Amino acid sequence: MIHPRPLLGEPTAPDRPFLAINMVATVDGRAALNGSAVGIGSTTDHRLLFELRAEADVVLHGAGTVRADPLSARVPSDLVAQRTARGLTPQPIGAIATRTGNLPPRHPYYESPTLIYVCSDRPVPVDLPTVEILRVGGVREVVCDLARRGVRRVLCEGGPTLNSALFREQLIDEVFLTIAPKLLGGEDPLTVIRGPRFPTMLRLQLRSLVEVDGELFLRYAVTYPL
Ligand SMILES: NC(=O)c1ccc[n+]([C@@H]2O[C@H](COP(=O)([O-])OP(=O)(O)OC[C@H]3O[C@@H](n4cnc5c(N)ncnc54)[C@H](OP(=O)(O)O)[C@@H]3O)[C@@H](O)[C@H]2O)c1
Numbered sequence: 001m002i003h004p005r006p007l008l009g010e011p012t013a014p015d016r017p018f019l020a021i022n023m024v025a026t027v028d029g030r031a032a033l034n035g036s037a038v039g040i041g042s043t044t045d046h047r048l049l050f051e052l053r054a055e056a057d058v059v060l061h062g063a064g065t066v067r068a069d070p071l072s073a074r075v076p077s078d079l080v081a082q083r084t085a086r087g088l089t090p091q092p093i094g095a096i097a098t099r100t101g102n103l104p105p106r107h108p109y110y111e112s113p114t115l116i117y118v119c120s121d122r123p124v125p126v127d128l129p130t131v132e133i134l135r136v137g138g139v140r141e142v143v144c145d146l147a148r149r150g151v152r153r154v155l156c157e158g159g160p161t162l163n164s165a166l167f168r169e170q171l172i173d174e175v176f177l178t179i180a181p182k183l184l185g186g187e188d189p190l191t192v193i194r195g196p197r198f199p200t201m202l203r204l205q206l207r208s209l210v211e212v213d214g215e216l217f218l219r220y221a222v223t224y225p226l
Pocket residue numbers: 022023024025030031032033034035036037038040061062063064065066068069097098099100101102103119138139157158159160161162163165190194
């Protein structure tokens with residue numbers, strides 16, 4: 001088993017859920033290969049991703065990741081019973097943050113209930129009974145809205161631009177990072193955070209480290225300056 005359970009913690013403030021990010025990178029820090037994260041992590045990493053989802057009320061993605069990767073917010077059928085036994089919905093709610101509203105009108109993502117948070121007044125070309133479109137001012141409003149809906153645990157699976165905004169708003173409680181035993185090289189690499197440099201370096205506290213077949217599974221708590 002990778003990392004002690006539970007994987008996701010309790011909310012630390014009444015107005016926002018517990019929020020963890022889960023990312024994978026090569027040893028040289030690359031978070032994408034030809035514009036996609038597919039092919040970096042192993043099947044063990046994918047299983048951890050699903051087990052994290054299995055504890056989450058909501059799985060959050062940036063629109064760039066939805067456009068780049070063939071993904072949804074769902075768990076495989078063998079984890080549905082585990083969710084319902086914990087009092088969770090059979091599938092996590094999916095949530096997508098966008099400014100441009102540039103999302104596909106149809107996508108496997110929308111097969112589960114989906115919240116699209118739009119940080120602008122731009123139109124969104126999605127009109128489906130499973131999808132709710134919400135207008136917000138930024139990522140803090142996203143997580144506050146989720147808290148108002150009774151959401152207690154959010155798993156954010158990136159991407160790097162959304163991670164940056166969440167860190168800058170001090171909304172990330174824990175970081176799950178997989179280091180795949182691979183090197184990609186290249187110039188101007190995408191890493192797991194993309195955006196303006198933080199005003200102060202953030203400190204991480206190692207909670208757990210597991211090695212499986214040379215792949216490192218790290219779990220950190222985030223410390224923010226007062
Ligand atoms: N290695 C990994 O674990 C991992 C995980 C996820 C993604 N990735 C990779 O990351 C790449 C995509 O990077 P990315 O930085 O573009 O991903 P991203 O953060 O998912 O997408 C960026 C887009 O998300 C929306 N967004 C982000 N922050 C926002 C905010 N504060 N408010 C409102 N909307 C916000 C915007 O969408 P609009 O453009 O629609 O306005 C923005 O352009 C892909 O290659 C993907 O494969 C890697």
